[in-house]
Amino acid sequence: MAEAHQAVAFQFTVTPDGIDLQLCHEALRQIYLSGLHSWKKRFIRFKNGIMTGVYPGSPSGLLVVVVGYMSSTKYALADPTLGLTAKLGAHIPISRYMSEESQRVVGGVLVGTGLWVSIIFIMRNALKCLLSWHGWMHARHGQVSWKTRFWMVFVKLFSGRKPMLYSFQNSLPRLPVPAVKDTTRRYLESARPLMDDEEFKRMEGLAKDFEKTLGPKLQWYLKLKSWWASNYVSDWWEEYIYLRGRGPIMVNSNYYAMDFLYVFPTNLQAARAGNAIHAIMLYRRNLDRAQIKPIYILENRVPLCSAQWERMFNTSRVPGEETAQYEGMFNSTRVPGVDTDTIQHVNESKHIVVYHRGRYYKVWMFYDGRLLLPREIEQQMERILADKSEPLPGEEMLAALTAGDRVPWANARKAHFSKGKNKQALDTIEKAAFFVTLDETEQRFDAEKPVQSLDSYAKSLLHGKCYDRWFDKSFNLIVFKNGTMGLNAEHSWADAPIIGHLWEHVLSMDPMKLGYTETGHCRGELHPSLPGPQRLQWDIAVECQNTIASSLKVAKALADDVDSHIFPFDSFGKGLIKKCRTSPDAFIQIALQLAHFRDKGKFCLTYEASMTRLFREGRTETVRSCTMETCAFVRSMMSDNTRELRMKLLKAAAEKHQQMYRKAMTGKGIDRHLFCLYVVSKYLGVDSPFLKEVLSEPWRLSTSQTPLQQLELFDLVKHPEYVSSGGGFGPVADDGYGVSYIIVGENLINFHISSKLSSPETDSHRFGSNIKRAMLEILGLFQLNNTVNK
Structure with missing residues (x-):
């Protein structure tokens, strides 16, 4: 699928005169832009880490406190170091290296910084104490007592200005242990x-x-x-409720989210995927920059914990083997030798993986140093839909491993996906930003048969064919042939309101902000030189194919019973x-x-x-x-x-x-x-x-x-x-x-x-x-x- 000359940075030939290197300037340019994008992202994360770490203070607040402190002590003719320089001078010969004025400035900056840190510490702990009070919950709906309003004023006072998504994490109280x-x-x-x-x-x-x-x-x-x-x-x-479970996570753990009930923005599968994928990637960019607003309740005053957002993207559940267990509800309490599933999360992923008609494709989300636009993503989806190639042996139903019991999947992963092209392809899936299925069926609410249409739609999102969703990914975007879409989400990394927040963003962006042309395509122009999707390559042994068939049998029995x-x-x-x-x-x-x-x-x-x-x-x-x-x-x-x-x-x-x-x-x-x-x-x-x-x-x-x-x-x-x-x-x-x-x-x-x-x-x-x-x-x-x- 991918154009070969754009996938290779250079070529070389052997001649009588030596080796002749032919550099591909476009590929080198893309490498440069990719590196630039990565460094920008690192800087943004570093800056956000500082902003979150000092909240409810800020770097500008540091400047105000230090300058204000220095000015006030100078006006009052007081020692800005509060005698600290004199005490240090008795033990350290400061005057040999710094003038008296320099000592005053440096000492004043240090004391001012200490004052700023103390203010942050006081504000943060005051806010934590305030958030530990839950008396506001006992008021009748729509009624707020004077005590609660007084409390809300103080919460606002100590909450600082312009908080980011993770700003309140250090100010939230710990969960108490009941008697x-x-x-x-x-x-x-x-x-x-x-x-x-x-x-x-x-x-x-x-x-x-x-x-x-x-x-x-x-x-x-x-x-x-x-x-x-x-x-x-x-x-x-x-660990014990989710990751230690050895049964299928399909149906038993994963859950789904549906599309609009009555609105069908476009009937073009590729176009709907283009807008939805672009909206999801915009959300990820805002998440990386911590630009998503914190979630509040009670008139946008009481913040909720945002920790679960950290693993929304670039995340996959990895199966672990079972070697010993206890009997009981939690039938695998940790003892030496007991393995468990793990959650694998990478900080950066520039691609998604798309499944269609039994084939897997790696699709890059960035080109020319920027995020692909909706029409360009639609272009990539159209290329996948137009591909007439057949699945490789064992490829079509490979994802059934993620739908069946965990132990066979863990054993197969270790035996057949730990080296070579299989490991490379599996890494591509597990490290993708998220997983996309271009489903071959049509699902949507039908007013003429509302019960049957919605029931079929729900079952398709919950389990599909049992082999056309990668159930281990943090979430799967599923786009049906007629343009309807939905999500299937893995449960261990977060609860439903977290993925629901993303889904609300996608649904609001799709028809109302991104929109479609009169013919149903995404707005914008095709890219004349955009490299196509890369088909993942597999070499799946017969033994592994037998395991896939066995897992599919288990999964289908579970799905058919729903x-x-x-x-x-x-x-x-x-x-x-x-x-x-x-x-x-x-x-x-x-x-x-x-x-x-x-x-x-x-x-x-x-x-x-x-x-x-x-x-x-x-x-x-x-x-x-x-x-x-x-x-x-x-x-x-x-x-x-x-x-x-x-x-x-x-x-x-x-x-x-x-x-x-x-x-x-x-x-x-x-x-x-x-x-x-x-x-x-x-x-x-x-x-x-x-x-x-x-x-x-x-x-x-x-x-x-x-x-x-x-x-x-x-x-x-x-x-x-x-x-x-x-x-x-x-x-x-x-x-x-x-x-x-x-x-x-x-x-x-x-x-x-x-x-x-x-x-x-x-x-x-x-x-x-x-x-x-x-x-x-x-x-x-x-x-x-x-x-x-x-």
């Missing part, structure tokens, strides 16, 4: 609605015994870790829910409990993801949404009770849910603490019947809200059609449901439901119908005059 007594009490409270009296009494005894005997010992180690590490949970969570159902709920949205003076999230979670009870006739342990990014390196915590209060409300809806009683129980359930959500966000959750206590017990080689039983309980209803984080990018009042479909994930339990939902604007909520076809207890479409019914029934209790579409 063992509080955690066991909250656990028993959450478990009560799911146990009969005898079972609960037994579990209560186990909890009390743990609280008095083993718990304090394990807690001591966690306290020690919390003082030493930035976050006592995140590294263990990443029952997906995606539906836009447009009967009402958060606009009407707010009129009910109820939290939209609490409203939906209670509706899910009512729907689940109707679906299965019983309650179950429910997982709702909440973030802990108010703390440094925070990730997630669990809100156990199935509470005594919610169960009481659900039972009232299933029996002959008055509206007044149901409203009273609904209000209590919503308030309880909000209370638990606040606790999860502020470091007072249950599950991460119990998880870390369990890990410590395994390190110490002790067994806890209480922890073992708690952590083996299945989450038969796993839920998550996809937040819209950059509302300013979408004017849904003027352009209500520009709504995202959100995203989803696979089922967590074999006999359970996975539910993701996104609240879009005032009048739409998109639901993504998954379960397993092999389970006789679940049916995603049946559950979807129950969700619709539950939402309408709960709204009906409020007797609003607004017309609701049923």
Whole structure:
């Protein structure tokens, strides 16, 4: 595919007179421009490191403090060194080398710099103390107390000016370790609605015994870790929950994000890929320069941790071998000889890898010292689509290795991809900025068959053909034949809101800022001398091909078992829910409990993801949404009770849910603490019947809200059609449901439901119908005059 004369910097021939070198000036020019680009990037990173390191101070602030200090001491006829020069002069002969005036200037600069550093230290720690207060969370929605406003003024005062993405990292508080007594009490409270009296009494005894005997010992180690590490949970969570897993990450871990629901900017696959790839690369450039604004909540005053952004690009999960393991929930606790997957991240990558019709291509993103423009990227995609060559033996289904079990992939990687052209090609994929699939199928929302079209679209993004996505990459951009697109993201490096922030940027840039011509192409001109994509070369042995086939069989069985159902709920949205003076999230979670009870006739342990990014390196915590209060409300809806009683129980359930959500966000959750206590017990080689039983309980209803984080990018009042479909994930339990939902604007909520076809207890479409019914029934209790579409 690539023009040979542009891929080689020089040629040489042997003649009777010696060796004749023929330098290619264009290639040398590209080398020069590439080096210039790299040095510019290094300088920007160095500068950003300084700016972030001294925040909330700044180099200009240093100048102001030093000059101001020197001027004030000179005006007051005071010694700017505060007597320091005289004390040093008694031991060091300073006067021999410096004049008295020079000593005053140097000493004043040093003391002024020390004063500046002290101011930064005070401001940073004051801000950390301020951010450790979470009383603002307890106010009713839309109401801010005078105490909170007073606090917000001080947060603003100590937050400095013009923060960059990572500016607040050193000012964020550490995640606190809850008391063992509080955690066991909250656990028993959450478990009560799911146990009969005898079972609960037994579990209560186990909890009390743990609280008095083993718990304090394990807690001591966690306290020690919390003082030493930035976050006592995140590294263990990443390792044991994600990287130690030996099963497929496809469906079980990776998740997806969808395109616009009703807008189709172009039908040209190459053009849509051109704009999307360019928008993603612009985002990466802003990320490298730390020019992405920090993420805030509460009127843009309270910053969230930005650590997860660091590995968004140039990142791949690398499989590790399994040589030993423990039994239990975390069946591979670290002991000598146990391997694990690792996350490989490189600082710089100037290319992407594109998959189409069984072939892999390396596409450079820079030429002439600049980023390729959308039309130029489209040109590269068109060249790939026009290529009629056939896949090499074993190449077409190679990515099935990333979709199957981790151990066969790790063994195959070591045996067949550790040298030669295979290693070079694999390195190209793993070190690419991200992975792109030009899919041969057509997916999109079809108004004539909305259910089938969205279900097919979701399954394609979640697993595709099981061999046409590189599931180990931080994320895959998937562009379908008809121009629709989406993402598939690996979970270990970050949580969904991080990739969601990128996706919002891409969707806002694509049709509204970059745009298309009348014929559907990207705007701009073709490049007359742009080198084409480079086809990756493989030499895949028969033995490796057998492993690929085996992994594909495992992956296809998993994919074929997924029952997906995606539906836009447009009967009402958060606009009407707010009129009910109820939290939209609490409203939906209670509706899910009512729907689940109707679906299965019983309650179950429910997982709702909440973030802990108010703390440094925070990730997630669990809100156990199935509470005594919610169960009481659900039972009232299933029996002959008055509206007044149901409203009273609904209000209590919503308030309880909000209370638990606040606790999860502020470091007072249950599950991460119990998880870390369990890990410590395994390190110490002790067994806890209480922890073992708690952590083996299945989450038969796993839920998550996809937040819209950059509302300013979408004017849904003027352009209500520009709504995202959100995203989803696979089922967590074999006999359970996975539910993701996104609240879009005032009048739409998109639901993504998954379960397993092999389970006789679940049916995603049946559950979807129950969700619709539950939402309408709960709204009906409020007797609003607004017309609701049923």
